[in-house]
C-alpha cells in the first residue's frame with residue numbers, strides 16, 4: 001500500500017517544548033486520527049508537514065517526495081496543489097465575500113472545480129454574498145473545507161477542522177469526508193479532540209503526548225477489540241497474579257470507586273474473568289489509560 005504521507009523521526013525544539021522522533025504515516029485509502037491533549041504537539045507536526053516550520057531533524061515525504069528547505073518553488077507548488085488543508089480558523093481575506101473567495105481559489109489551484117465548490121456552498125448553506133469577517137466560526141470552517149475539497153486534493157490535512165461545527169454540521173462534514181474517501185487513492189490526516197468523530201470515520205489512531213507518540217494503532221483495535229475492566233481491590237490483585245498480563249503490561253487507573261484496567265482483547269478477558277465487569281473501550285477511555293495509567 002502506498003503512503004501519501006511519511007513522517008520519520010521528526011524532531012523540533014522550542015523553548016520549553018520538544019517534539020521528539022515522531023513517526024506517522026497516512027496510507028492511501030485511510031483516515032488517520034491524530035489525538036492528544038492541548039499542547040501535545042499535533043499542530044507543530046502538521047506545520048512541519050506543510051513546510052511552515054523547519055524541523056531540526058527527521059524526514060517528511062508527501063506523495064513520495066521529500067519535503068525540505070532545498071525544494072524548488074515549483075516542486076513545493078506541485079505538492080501543495082495535491083493537498084487540501086483546513087485549520088480551525090478561516091484564513092481568507094476578511095473583506096472578501098464567499099463567492100469571491102471561490103474566485104480567488106480558482107486562480108491558485110489548477111484543478112479548481114467551480115461546480116463542486118458551488119455544490120459545497122449549497123450543501124453547507126453558505127451565503128455567497130457574506131464577507132469572511134461576518135461568517136460565524138462554523139461557517140468559516142465550512143468555507144475552508146469547501147475550498148480545500150474543491151481543488152480536488154488527494155491528501156486532506158485537517159487540524160481541528162470540525163471543532164467549530166454543531167453536531168448536525170459535523171455529521172454533514174463527516175459525510176463529505178466519507179465521500180472524499182470513496183477514491184481509494186485519497187487519504188486524510190485529521191487532528192481532533194472530538195474523538196466521537198474519529199470513532200465514526202478513522203482507520204488508525206495516533207496519539208501524541210508531550211511531543212512523543214504514545215500509541216499508533218488501528219481504530220478497530222480500540223473500539224472493537226479493547227475493553228476496560230472495572231475491578232475492586234481484591235479482583236485487581238487476583239487479576240495481577242493470574243498471568244493474563246505479561247509483567248509490566250497491565251495498565252490501570254485507580255479511582256475512588258475502584259480500579260480500571262485496560263484490556264487489549266476483551267473477548268479473551270471475558271472468557272477468563274466472567275465475574276469482572278467489562279466495558280468496550282472508547283478512544284477517550286483508551287487514551288486516558290494510556291496517558292495517565294500506571295503499569296504493573
Ligand SMILES: Nc1ncnc2c1ncn2[C@@H]1O[C@H](COP(=O)(O)OP(=O)(O)OP(=O)(O)O)[C@@H](O)[C@H]1O
Pocket residue numbers: 014015016017036037038039040041042043044045
Ligand atoms: N512558535 C513557537 N514557539 C515556541 N513554542 C511553540 C511555538 N509553537 C508551538 N509552541 C509550543 O509547542 C507546544 C505544542 O504546541 P501545538 O500547537 O503543536 O500543540 P497541539 O497538540 O496542537 O495543541 P492543541 O490541541 O491545544 O491545539 C506547546 O507547548 C506550544 O506552546
